[in-house]
Amino acid sequence: xxxxxxxxxxxxxxxxxxxxxxxxxxxxxxxxxxxxxxxxxxxxxxxxxxxxxxxxxxxxxxxxxxxxxxxxxxxxxxxxxxxxxxxxxxxxxxxxxxxxxxxxxxxxxxxxxxxxxxxxxxxxxxxxxxxxxxxxxxxxxxxxxxxxxxxxxxxxxxxx
Amino acid sequence: xxxxxxxxxxxxxxxxxxxxxxxxxxxxxxxxxxxxxxxxxxxxxxxxxxxxxxxxxxxxxxxxxxxxxxxxxxxxxxxxxxxxxxxxxxxxxxxxxxxxxxxxxxxxxxxxxxxxx
Numbered sequence: 001x002x003x004x005x006x007x008x009x010x011x012x013x014x015x016x017x018x019x020x021x022x023x024x025x026x027x028x029x030x031x032x033x034x035x036x037x038x039x040x041x042x043x044x045x046x047x048x049x050x051x052x053x054x055x056x057x058x059x060x061x062x063x064x065x066x067x068x069x070x071x072x073x074x075x076x077x078x079x080x081x082x083x084x085x086x087x088x089x090x091x092x093x094x095x096x097x098x099x100x101x102x103x104x105x106x107x108x109x110x111x112x113x114x115x116x117x118x119x120x121x122x123x124x125x126x127x128x129x130x131x132x133x134x135x136x137x138x139x140x141x142x143x144x145x146x147x148x149x150x151x152x153x154x155x156x157x158x159x160x
Numbered sequence: 161x162x163x164x165x166x167x168x169x170x171x172x173x174x175x176x177x178x179x180x181x182x183x184x185x186x187x188x189x190x191x192x193x194x195x196x197x198x199x200x201x202x203x204x205x206x207x208x209x210x211x212x213x214x215x216x217x218x219x220x221x222x223x224x225x226x227x228x229x230x231x232x233x234x235x236x237x238x239x240x241x242x243x244x245x246x247x248x249x250x251x252x253x254x255x256x257x258x259x260x261x262x263x264x265x266x267x268x269x270x271x272x273x274x275x276x277x
Contacts, residue, residue, distance in 0.1 A: 002264050003257060008249040011184060015252045019260045023267045031263050041262035125260075129252055134178040 004124075013131040021123050025115050028123040029086030032056070032113065039064065052100065056083055062091075063100035077102055081110070088114040107136030177221035182206070183214050190224055190237035197233050 005018040021028050031037050035051035043049035043066050053063040062078035075096040082090040094108030102108070112128040177183055182204055189195055189203065201211040215235055218224040224235050 002260055006253055008246060008253070010246050010249065011188075013249075015249045015256070017253060017256045017260070019263075021264065021267055023271055027267065027272065028263075031266060037266055040266055041259050044258055044262070127256060129256070134248075 013134060014128060016126060016128040018124060018126040020118065021125065022121065023123055024121060025117050025123045026086050028115055028125060032089065033085070035062070038062070056080055056085075056089065058083055063096065073098075075100060078111075086115060088112070107131065107133075109136065177217050177223050180214070180217075182211075183218055183223075186211075186214060186218060186235070187223055187237045190235045191239065194234045194236045196229075197235060200235065 002019045002021065003017060004020050005016075007016045008014070031041060033056055035054040038054070039049045039051045042051075042064065047066050047068055049064050049066050051062060051064045053061065055061060058080055060080045062080075063075070064077075065073045065075040067073055075098060076093065077096040077100060078091040078093050079102075080089065080091045082088075090110065090112045092108045093111050095103045095106045097103050109132075110130045112126075112130075114126045114128075116124045116126075118124050178187075185203070186200055189200060197212050197215055198208060200215070201208040204211060215224065215226065215233075218235075219226055222238055224237050227234050227236075
């Protein structure tokens with residue numbers, strides 16, 4: 001199993017997932033640093049991501065859009081808060097309009113990534129997602145993370 | 161989407177209710193045991209009426225239930241409703257689990273640093 005730990009805090013509205021990879025830390029960092037690799041894992045095959053701008057420096061950001069099965073293209077952004085290559089980064093992730101600007105009055109979440117070297121060439125990655133409010137969490141999940149829902153919905157569709 | 165609509169309908173009141181720290185605190189207190197509204201009012205720097213209002217919002221969202229005992233109104237937390245917040249975090253977990261699976265796949269294809277650059 002790659003995922004070694006998951007912690008959820010319903011009061012702090014935080015979900016932390018920790019995984020271990022059989023790869024050096026600098027290699028794992030590239031998953032975040034290289035936009036072509038990032039777009040291969042950010043969205044699932046049914047909702048692939050296309051990264052249109054990628055500046056991983058504090059104050060910089062990442063712009064992307066997803067392409068849904070019906071052709072819809074929800075846009076999103078990252079605003080980079082902290083970078084400590086290759087040990088981690090923190091960014092704000094939210095919904096964007098078609099030109100990539102953050103959509104006003106929509107929720108964003110803070111994502112913190114911490115990479116650490118473990119014995120035998122293993123790299124541990126902890127990803128902490130924090131929502132400002134439960135409302136934000138709900139809005140994000142229903143509006144901004146359609147990719148995560150696609151599987152569930154197609155399963156329901158298959159049952160009907 | 162089916163799931164979206166279901167979640168949204170169920171949760172409008174719920175999320176409004178949970179978005180306030182006093183109300184979240186009331187839920188915590190009333191999970192442990194029943195409290196009267198006047199009991200609860202002692203925990204917070206606000207009036208009895210203000211606490212009563214918070215309790216009413218929580219009751220509407222079915223986060224707490226209220227019953228009358230003599231002159232007192234006793235409030236008890238509803239564990240099931242709070243579980244919905246957990247379900248949302250579980251959806252987040254699923255999103256990240258599948259992302260991590262894909263990361264693993266990419267690393268398996270190109271295990272060495274610099275290959276994809």
